[in-house]
Amino acid sequence: MPMFQAVLFDFFGTLTCSAPRGAAHRATADLLGCPPEVFVDVLDRTFHKRATGRLGTAEATLRWVCEQAGVHPSDEAVRSAVAARHRAVRADIRLRAEAVPTLTALRRRGLRTGLVSDCTHELPAYLPHLPVDPLLDVRVLSVQVGRCKPDPELYRAACRRLGVEPAACLYVGDGDSQELTGAERAGLTAVRLAAPDLADHLVFNPDHTWVGAELASLTDVLHLLDAGERKGPFLTPAVEQGSLVNT
Known part of the structure; x- marks a missing residue:
């Protein structure tokens, strides 16, 4: 055997x-009205919380990330950012x-x-x-x-x-x-x-x-x-x- x-x-x-990191994060940050460096910092320090799915759906998770970054985008902006992030991450793979x-x-x-x-x-x-x-x-x-x-x-x-x-x-x-x-x-x-x-x-x-x-x-x-x-x-x-x- x-x-x-x-x-x-x-x-x-x-x-x-x-x-290389960059495209997906920059595109998402721009749609959310968040400085890219702030957005990346929040993503890095919250990875495990996000990766366990405890924050809910993709939209709920991104909305939570925005709160940590101190920005409050519209629901439409969040939905657009989720879609853009999926496309950008896929393109980087x-x-x-x-x-x-x-x-x-x-x-x-x-x-x-x-x-x-x-x-x-x-x-x-x-x-x-x-x-x-x-x-x-x-x-x-x-x-x-x-x-x-x-x-x-x-x-x-x-x-x-x-x-x-x-x-x-x-x-x-x-x-x-x-x-x-x-x-x-x-x-x-x-x-x-x-x-x-x-x-x-x-x-x-x-x-x-x-x-x-x-x-x-x-x-x-x-x-x-x-x-x-x-x-x-x-x-x-x-x-x-x-x-x-x-x-």
């Missing part, structure tokens, strides 16, 4: 390339070139695949339109389940939906939100994606103390699985030192 039956992925910075091929290869091998992401209302809206969506068996999104990483329940929920034990599941992420530590606490094996474009990637609550295998690209997930099948145990000493980073 294969050592792993499923692979879970983070979304931002893992299935996607690191994207660039899937990694290897994302679809890697997911396709995993499914051809008989492995199940899933997504575990900390996100606000935008991701559930545009994910169904992305080419990775049909290649995912489960999607556990923080804004829908009311929890953020590193809460182990996020990963366990994905495993339950997949019908696999956590020990039979690999988690791949860039290390944002202590996601790797959270995955391991839930009983999964975790590896960090350390692609070159992530050097300046915005990270909330990074996994500074986590030590484990690092991969240079999503394609290396397949190489790592192959190495584990040939050699076992899965994480050989060379891999534990992150030797695949430069492959």
Whole structure:
């Protein structure tokens, strides 16, 4: 029996390339009559509250953000800003070139695949339109389940939906939100994606103390699985030192 039956992925910075911030925030701030720097500051310091969905709908959440920023736009302006933000965020998303091929290869091998992401209302809206969506068996999104990483329940929920034990599941992420530590606490094996474009990637609550295998690209997930099948145990000493980073 294969050592792993499923692979879970983070979304931002893992299935996607690191994207410069700016366009989505500026467009939204302008429509709301809010200085962009103030708007960005509020977004940054309220991310987890927004990402757990506790503030309600996308419109209710944006209205709450405006209150924190000290502006009071009309309902029409808020609705326009929500629509503009969805368009701008979607435009900023660039899937990694290897994302679809890697997911396709995993499914051809008989492995199940899933997504575990900390996100606000935008991701559930545009994910169904992305080419990775049909290649995912489960999607556990923080804004829908009311929890953020590193809460182990996020990963366990994905495993339950997949019908696999956590020990039979690999988690791949860039290390944002202590996601790797959270995955391991839930009983999964975790590896960090350390692609070159992530050097300046915005990270909330990074996994500074986590030590484990690092991969240079999503394609290396397949190489790592192959190495584990040939050699076992899965994480050989060379891999534990992150030797695949430069492959």
